[in-house]
Amino acid sequence: MQHRALGPFQVSAIGLGCMSLSHAYGAQVSAEQGERVLLSALDAGVTLFDTATLYGFGANEALLGKVLKPHRQKITLASKCGMRGVDVNGDGKLVRVIDGRPATLRKTCEDSLRRLQTDVIDLYYLHRWDKTVPIEESVGALGEMVRRGYIRSVGLSEVSADTLRRAHAEHPIAALQTEYSLWTRNPELAVLGVCKELGVAFVAFSPVARGFLCGKLQEVNTLDANDIRRSMPRFSPDNYAANLKLLPAYLQVAKDVGCTPAQLAIAWLLHRDEHIIPIPGTTSLSHLTEDVEAVNVALDAATMDNLDALINQNTVVGSRYSAQGNSEVDTENF
Numbered sequence: 257m258q259h260r261a262l263g264p265f266q267v268s269a270i271g272l273g274c275m276s277l278s279h280a281y282g283a284q285v286s287a288e289q290g291e292r293v294l295l296s297a298l299d300a301g302v303t304l305f306d307t308a309t310l311y312g313f314g315a316n317e318a319l320l321g322k323v324l325k326p327h328r329q330k331i332t333l334a335s336k337c338g339m340r341g342v343d344v345n346g347d348g349k350l351v352r353v354i355d356g357r358p359a360t361l362r363k364t365c366e367d368s369l370r371r372l373q374t375d376v377i378d379l380y381y382l383h384r385w386d387k388t389v390p391i392e393e394s395v396g397a398l399g400e401m402v403r404r405g406y407i408r409s410v411g412l413s414e415v416s417a418d419t420l421r422r423a424h425a426e427h428p429i430a431a432l433q434t435e436y437s438l439w440t441r442n443p444e445l446a447v448l449g450v451c452k453e454l455g456v457a458f459v460a461f462s463p464v465a466r467g468f469l470c471g472k473l474q475e476v477n478t479l480d481a482n483d484i485r486r487s488m489p490r491f492s493p494d495n496y497a498a499n500l501k502l503l504p505a506y507l508q509v510a511k512d513v514g515c516t517p518a519q520l521a522i523a524w525l526l527h528r529d530e531h532i533i534p535i536p537g538t539t540s541l542s543h544l545t546e547d548v549e550a551v552n553v554a555l556d557a558a559t560m561d562n563l564d565a566l567i568n569q570n571t572v573v574g575s576r577y578s579a580q581g582n583s584e585v586d587t588e589n590f
């Protein structure tokens with residue numbers, strides 16, 4: 257496994273996004289399968305593990321805490337605050353709430369530490385900027401957690417270049433996590449460049465386009481009713497059918513390179529720049545092996561140009577988030 261710099265850490269060039277082990281894409285996987293995926297990732301040399309308070313409303317952090325505790329010293333453990341489940345209606349049903357107030361972040365950090373069974377979280381991201389709270393206040397609270405030894409470094413997720421600069425002036429930001437793949441190019445507008453300038457690692461989430469770039473998801477009507485892709489315009493039946501037309505040429509490139517479609521998507525990110533760290537997510541052991549082996553895929557400049565032209569903001573149909581999702585992020589939009 258190759259390594260890349262993330263703040264004070266050297267992490268595997270490909271991390272593991274753990275969200276789908278407890279959340280997001282339909283049917284839940286068993287705790288036993290979650291454990292197998294995490295341990296296989298360790299065996300494959302993955303040292304960056306990404307979770308969040310939100311995922312499974314704490315269940316994902318608890319899973320990582322239980323399984324990774326014996327390996328704690330070997331890994332970089334990243335989690336997130338600022339978005340969590342709250343019983344807003346008093347009916348026992350948790351609803352996703354964005355709340356970046358310092359007191360909430362401090363309480364969330366205590367909960368994360370307990371669930372993760374650790375004394376310190378290596379990287380703690382603000383999952384979403386709560387636009388009702390100045391970014392300096394939320395990041396200031398995270399900086400205070402660093403000083404108190406609860407976390408080792410601060411990250412942000414889905415913020416614009418301007419917000420990143422403001423935050424970085426308040427407390428050094430180790431990593432910015434945002435969706436980035438061939439079909440989501442927003443970070444190319446400004447964020448990637450500002451990360452590079454400030455020495456902030458760029459962690460690319462949903463690097464295989466939530467399955468699209470793996471070439472296997474052909475029929476969105478088969479997705480579970482609670483699969484979050486059902487609310488994403490790009491995955492609506494009409495838009496997805498249009499997007500599928502981009503795949504044959506893409507699959508041909510993978511064939512020519514001699515890798516799988518998922519590996520091509522991840523290798524493309526690794527070749528974009530040295531400060532980019534993709535974190536694919538999977539519930540499958542074979543997909544995990546496949547994704548991690550993308551570190552060994554070499555792409556030449558002509559292939560990179562070809563991919564660039566094939567799948568980009570002008571050829572993809574539909575926005576990545578719903579209107580509600582878009583209102584919650586602070587990223588530049590094409």
Ligand SMILES: NC(=O)c1ccc[n+]([C@@H]2O[C@H](COP(=O)([O-])OP(=O)(O)OC[C@H]3O[C@@H](n4cnc5c(N)ncnc54)[C@H](OP(=O)(O)O)[C@@H]3O)[C@@H](O)[C@H]2O)c1
Nearest residue numbers: 273274275461462463464465466467470518536537538539
């Ligand atoms: N900061 C944020 O707001 C945010 C938002 C979203 C995600 N994230 C982070 O980013 C991580 C990854 O993102 P993601 O899970 O949304 O998207 P992703 O990694 O682009 O895609 C995951 C999907 O692709 C499938 N997949 C992965 N590798 C495959 C392969 N080799 N062949 C076929 N299918 C494959 C998975 O299915 P299988 O399970 O069947 O493999 C799953 O359905 C998350 O786990 C989370 O940690 C952060």
